[in-house]
Structure formats: C-alpha cells, structure tokens
Amino acid sequence: MALRSLVPALLRATAPRRGPAPFSSVAAAAPRERPPEPPTGPDPQPGSGPPRPAPSPSPAPPVDFSNTATAYQSRTSWELLRNLLVLRVCALEPLLQRHQQLLQVSQKLLGRHLFDRLMKMTFYGQFVAGEDQEAIKPLIHHNKAFGVGSILDYSVEEDISHEEAEEKEMDSCTADAERDGSGAGKREKQFQVHRAFGDRRDGVTGARTYFYANEAKCDHHMENFLRCIDASGSASDDSFCAIKLTALGRPQFLLQFSEVLTKWRRFFHQIAIQQGQAGLPAMETKLQVSELQKSLESMGITAKCEIQSWFTGELLGVSGTVDLLDWNSLIDNRTQLSRLLLVPNVQTGQLEPLLSHFTEDEDLQMKRMLQRIDVLAKRALEVGVCLMVDAEQTYFQPAISRLTLEMQRKFNTQKPVIFNTYQCYLKDAYDSVSLDVELARREGWCFGAKLVRGAYMTQERERAAEVGYEDPINPTYMATNEMYHRCLNHILEEIRHSSWASVMVASHNEDTVRFTLQRMEELGLHPTERKVYFGQLLGMCDQISFPLGQAGFPVYKYVPYGPVKDVLPYLSRRALENRGIMKGAQRERQLLMKELKRRVLSGSFFYRPVA
Numbered sequence: 276m277a278l279r280s281l282v283p284a285l286l287r288a289t290a291p292r293r294g295p296a297p298f299s300s301v302a303a304a305a306p307r308e309r310p311p312e313p314p315t316g317p318d319p320q321p322g323s324g325p326p327r328p329a330p331s332p333s334p335a336p337p338v339d340f341s342n343t344a345t346a347y348q349s350r351t352s353w354e355l356l357r358n359l360l361v362l363r364v365c366a367l368e369p370l371l372q373r374h375q376q377l378l379q380v381s382q383k384l385l386g387r388h389l390f391d392r393l394m395k396m397t398f399y400g401q402f403v404a405g406e407d408q409e410a411i412k413p414l415i416h417h418n419k420a421f422g423v424g425s426i427l428d429y430s431v432e433e434d435i436s437h438e439e440a441e442e443k444e445m446d447s448c449t450a451d452a453e454r455d456g457s458g459a460g461k462r463e464k465q466f467q468v469h470r471a472f473g474d475r476r477d478g479v480t481g482a483r484t485y486f487y488a489n490e491a492k493c494d495h496h497m498e499n500f501l502r503c504i505d506a507s508g509s510a511s512d513d514s515f516c517a518i519k520l521t522a523l524g525r526p527q528f529l530l531q532f533s534e535v536l537t538k539w540r541r542f543f544h545q546i547a548i549q550q551g552q553a554g555l556p557a558m559e560t561k562l563q564v565s566e567l568q569k570s571l572e573s574m575g576i577t578a579k580c581e582i583q584s585w586f587t588g589e590l591l592g593v594s595g596t597v598d599l600l601d602w603n604s605l606i607d608n609r610t611q612l613s614r615l616l617l618v619p620n621v622q623t624g625q626l627e628p629l630l631s632h633f634t635e636d637e638d639l640q641m642k643r644m645l646q647r648i649d650v651l652a653k654r655a656l657e658v659g660v661c662l663m664v665d666a667e668q669t670y671f672q673p674a675i676s677r678l679t680l681e682m683q684r685k686f687n688t689q690k691p692v693i694f695n696t697y698q699c700y701l702k703d704a705y706d707s708v709s710l711d712v713e714l715a716r717r718e719g720w721c722f723g724a725k726l727v728r729g730a731y732m733t734q735e736r737e738r739a740a741e742v743g744y745e746d747p748i749n750p751t752y753m754a755t756n757e758m759y760h761r762c763l764n765h766i767l768e769e770i771r772h773s774s775w776a777s778v779m780v781a782s783h784n785e786d787t788v789r790f791t792l793q794r795m796e797e798l799g800l801h802p803t804e805r806k807v808y809f810g811q812l813l814g815m816c817d818q819i820s821f822p823l824g825q826a827g828f829p830v831y832k833y834v835p836y837g838p839v840k841d842v843l844p845y846l847s848r849r850a851l852e853n854r855g856i857m858k859g860a861q862r863e864r865q866l867l868m869k870e871l872k873r874r875v876l877s878g879s880f881f882y883r884p885v886a
C-alpha cells in the first residue's frame with residue numbers, strides 16, 4: 276500500500292469548508308465516535324465565530340515584574356537560596372562544560388540513594404516536580420493556590436550515546452525504498468536523513484528528543500502521555516498536557532509527509548510567481564483559475580478534463596480565484612490528485628511524483644502513529660484537558676502541524692481542546708498562523724495556538740548550511756521578535772472578534788509578556804475571559820509567572836516529572852539554558868538576591884507561604 280492512499284484521507288478534511296471532517300481514515304480503524312456538529316459560523320470574514328461576551332468593565336489589574344515580594348510569595352527562603360545556588364552553579368562555565376562527566380562520577384561515588392537526595396536538594400528540586408503523578412500533586416496544588424496552573428510533562432528521556440542516537444535516526448528515517456535503491460535520490464535534501472545531524476539533541480537545550488526504537492516503545496510513550504492526561508484532568512479543571520509527535524511513531528512518515536506538504540505549497544507559490552504575484556503574504560495570494568488551468572495543462576501535469584474537474588467544487592473557484600487554502604484542499608479524494616499528480620522539482624526542473632510508496636510495514640507504522648494520536652486526543656476531550664502538541668524540527672514540522680490541525684478540526688468543535696505550536700523564529704511563521712486562523716474561520720472550529728520563538732535554532736541553521744538548502748530561521752533575533760509580535764497581534768485581533776480563538780504566550784521574555792499585556796489592554800481583552808494564556812517552565816522566571824497569576828491572568832508552568840535517573844538529560848538542558856551569560860538568568864539572580872535581602876532586613880526570613 277502507498278502513502279498516496281493515506282495522505283489524501285488525512286488531507287481530505289480541508290475540502291468541506293463548514294462541516295466536520297474525519298481526522299483520518301486510518302484512525303477509523305480504532306472505534307470512533309462521530310464528533311458533534313460544529314457550531315455553524317457566519318460568513319468567512321475577519322473574526323468570524325460567536326462574538327465575545329461583553330468584556331469585564333473593570334480594567335485588568337497592573338502586573339509588576341520587579342515586585343519580588345509578589346513574585347516569590349509562594350516560595351520559602353530556603354527555596355530561594357536553592358534557586359540562587361543553582362543559578363550560581365550554572366554561571367560556572369568550566370563546571371557546566373564538564374557537567375555530564377561530573378554527574379556520572381557523582382553517581383558512582385555517592386551511590387544511587389545519596390545522589391538522588393543531592394539532586395532533589397538542588398537541580399531536581401528546582402526544575403522537576405517529583406517522581407510520579409502522586410508525588411507532584413502537592414506542588415501542583417501549591418502553585419494553583421498562588422494562581423499558577425500546570426502543564427504536565429513526563430520528562431523521562433533515554434540517555435543514549437551520540438553514536439546510538441545517530442544509528443537509530445538513520446534507521447528510522449530511511450524508507451525501505453531508499454534502502455533498496457528504488458526510491459533513492461528522489462527525496463529533497465532537507466527531507467533526507469543526514470548522519471551528521473542524526474543526533475537531534477545536538478545544540479538543543481529547550482526541548483526533549485525522542486528516538487524511534489520500535490512500535491512497542493511508541494505504545495509505551497502513548498501510555499505515559501495517557502497517564503499524564505489523566506493526572507492533569509484530576510489535578511485541576513482547566514489544565515493542559517504536552518505531547519510530542521516524534522514519540523508516537525516512526526519519524527520516516529513525518530519526513531515524507533512534510534516533504535509532500537512543502538512541495539505542494541511551493542508549487543502554489545511557483546504558479547503565483549508566473550501570475551505576477553511574487554512576494555505577497557500567503558493569504559493575499561490568489562491564483563486566477565483560468566490561467567492556472569492553462570499553466571497546469573501546458574506543464575503536462577495531468578489531462579485537461581481532470582484539471583477542469585479540480586475547480587468545480589462547491590465553493591472552490593466561485594470567485595474565479597484559488598487561494599492557498601483552496602489549493603491545499605486539492606490533495607483530496609474527490610480529485611484523485613494523489614493518483615495522478617506530478618510536480619516540478621525546483622532543483623532539477625523535472626516532473627516528479629508527489630507521493631512515493633510505502634511498504635506494508637511502513638504503512639502499518641503510519642496507521643499506528645495516527646491511531647495513537649487519535650487515542651490521546653479522545654482521552655484529552657473526555658477528561659477535559661487541553662492537549663498541546665509541541666513543535667519540532669522543520670523537516671518534521673509541516674507534518675506535525677498538519678496532523679495537529681486535523682485533530683483540531685475533529686476535536687475543537689466546541690472549545691479549543693487541541694493547541695498547535697507556532698515557532699516564530701521561522702521565516703514563514705506568520706503565513707502559517709494567518710492561514711490556520713483563516714481555515715478555522717472558514718470551517719467553523721476553534722483555533723488554539725501556543726506561540727514560541729523556537730528551540731532548535733543552532734541545529735537548524737547548521738543543518739541548512741551544511742546540507743545546502745535555505746536557512747528556515749529569521750536572520751536576526753530582532754526579526755524573530757518582530758515575527759513573534761506580528762503573529763501574536765494577528766491572533767489577539769482574532770480573539771477580539773471571536774470567542775473561538777485562544778493563544779498561549781509561551782515565553783520567558785519579559786518584554787514579550789509586557790507587549791501582550793499592553794495589546795490585551797488596547798484590544799479590551801480581559802484576563803477573566805481566559806483566552807490569552809501564559810506559559811513558562813517550572814523553576815524558571817517565577818518573577819513573570821507568579822505576578823501574572825496573582826493579577827488573575829491564566830498562567831501555567833510546564834511541570835516536568837519522572838525518576839531522578841531518567842530526567843538527568845532534562846536537567847542537563849536546564850543547566851545549559853540557565854548558564855550565567857543568559858540575560859534572563861542574570862535578571863533572576865538579581866531579583867532573588869533582592870528578595871532574600873528584603874526578607875532578612877524585614878525579619879521575615881522564616882516566612883511560610885500561605886495562599
């Protein structure tokens with residue numbers, strides 16, 4: 276069986292503009308309930324969806340990020356000292372560079388029990404909530420009492436060697452057709468696996484990495500995510516849980532599907548250039564149907580009668596134009612495009628099949644990945660937890676984002692249950708956000724987004740430079756900031772008009788949080804509406820999270836948990852992300868010192884936090 280028979284099913288959902296669409300035909304292999312009818316939205320126009328209820332007349336309370344008494348109100352002085360100690364250790368560069376060897380030696384010298392205790396008194400205690408769902412409950416309730424919610428994140432990672440990681444990646448990202456030579460050379464460089472970048476952990480401090488071992492391991496990850504969803508559901512009534520799609524299946528499928536989506540989108544832009552529309556934002560680019568038909572015919576892409584049938588859909592082409600959303604809907608069962616489609620390869624100028632073959636085994640692996648995603652989304656809906664799908668590397672991300680969008684179509688019919696993640700360090704972040712907002716409007720489902728800057732910058736840049744494709748990352752930090760604000764603005768404008776959209780501002784950047792608060796005020800968005808959330812990691816930037824929580828803004832901590840020995844890779848990354856040179860770490864140290872001095876001078880050093 277071929278990818279060609281599955282991708283259309285996955286993508287089919289783009290076609291009907293107002294109705295629910297199946298998540299996938301493969302997901303149907305598992306028992307499935309029909310989703311409730313989505314609310315019928317009004318005409319597609321900016322901010323469609325039910326209007327927001329009248330905002331609260333009282334202004335949002337001010338938030339002061341320098342008031343250390345509020346920021347650290349939930350912490351004992353001992354916890355502040357521990358935080359300071361951890362940040363001081365992270366500032367010792369020679370120590371940091373050898374921290375992995377030091378951890379190994381300490382484990383051997385101290386033995387398991389003492390080592391665990393030492394870690395719990397220091398790094399683990401600072402950044403990890405506990406060993407399991409039971410152990411983390413007190414911390415979750417404590418933070419909640421101070422206005423800060425939790426996004427549970429089971430942080431166990433395999434501590435495998437660099438060589439092992441490379442080996443696993445090469446194996447799990449190479450299709451059988453490539454191995455036996457029949458499909459070799461067809462895949463674009465960006466979407467091929469490269470041994471030098473096989474260890475996806477290299478240069479990444481902000482995110483966890485999963486390597487594919489086998490299907491049983493993916494089932495195991497799914498079980499962990501399910502436990503996490505259940506624990507989130509029982510911990511509070513408005514909680515989130517984070518998942519990563521690379522944990523749920525063989526990444527080969529994500530690579531191939533990402534390539535298909537990228538080629539298809541690029542093909543649209545190529546035709547747009549032919550029609551004199553180079554450089555327009557994605558949502559403003561509209562192809563003239565008559566010219567498009569001529570172009571496709573002259574390229575010999577498929578027969579004339581077939582091309583004509585592409586543009587006879589209920590709404591497609593009524594205006595005489597096709598936009599990128601219409602275009603995406605063309606990879607669809609109705610048009611049987613998948614069977615016929617050839618697209619020009621920009622590098623070779625040759626026409627090539629858009630979709631390639633999967634073996635039976637690969638086909639099964641893909642189905643099981645989709646089933647696992649479906650199982651998680653259903654459970655999240657059942658227990659009233661929002662599911663955040665993390666964004667990952669650019670060679671997987673188009674597929675991850677697209678699969679997440681399919682879940683949103685199916686599950687976000689009444690409220691945003693599934694949140695997609697948008698990485699604003701990407702040059703095309705605004706296009707992705709604006710297209711998905713528009714799609715949600717047209718189809719009448721609830722848009723939910725987590726906005727981040729992005730965790731894989733160094734690795735992405737090196738890979739693009741070495742392998743030889745365009746760097747997907749914005750050229751400067753300033754450009755990423757501008758992109759973040761632009762995307763955020765777009766979503767906030769959407770929220771202003773419609774109660775269907777929500778966003779999580781996932782950032783440790785104080786300026787970004789200030790910008791959000793300012794825009795919320797200007798647009799009349801009140802924190803009690805709970806449409807704009809904030810997210811930070813546990814143990815980092817309490818001076819942002821707690822004042823926000825105390826002022827009534829919905830704010831959440833990513834709460835990692837797991838046994839000490841299994842979260843060491845996570846702790847390594849936290850140490851690197853808090854290294855002394857980081858502006859955020861320096862500011863945190865100053866604020867911690869300020870608060871400790873204040874407590875000593877005011878005789879409240881033994882202060883006991885009470886909500």
Ligand SMILES: Cc1cc2nc3c(=O)[nH]c(=O)nc-3n(C[C@H](O)[C@H](O)[C@H](O)COP(=O)(O)OP(=O)(O)OC[C@H]3O[C@@H](n4cnc5c(N)ncnc54)[C@H](O)[C@@H]3O)c2cc1C
Pocket residue numbers: 481482664665666667696698700727728729730731732748749750751752753755781782783784787810811812833
């Ligand atoms: C709750 C939460 C969830 C997260 N989920 C994800 C996720 O799903 N996927 C993911 O990829 N990341 C995720 N992250 C990590 C995030 O993307 C950032 O790596 C991290 O938060 C640092 O960004 P900042 O906005 O907090 O801080 P800042 O210090 O303001 O920003 C640092 C970021 O700016 C960008 N940047 C820095 N220098 C440059 C440059 N020269 N050119 C262009 N861009 C530059 C990089 O993205 C860098 O990570 C998450 C973070 C949080 C707090």
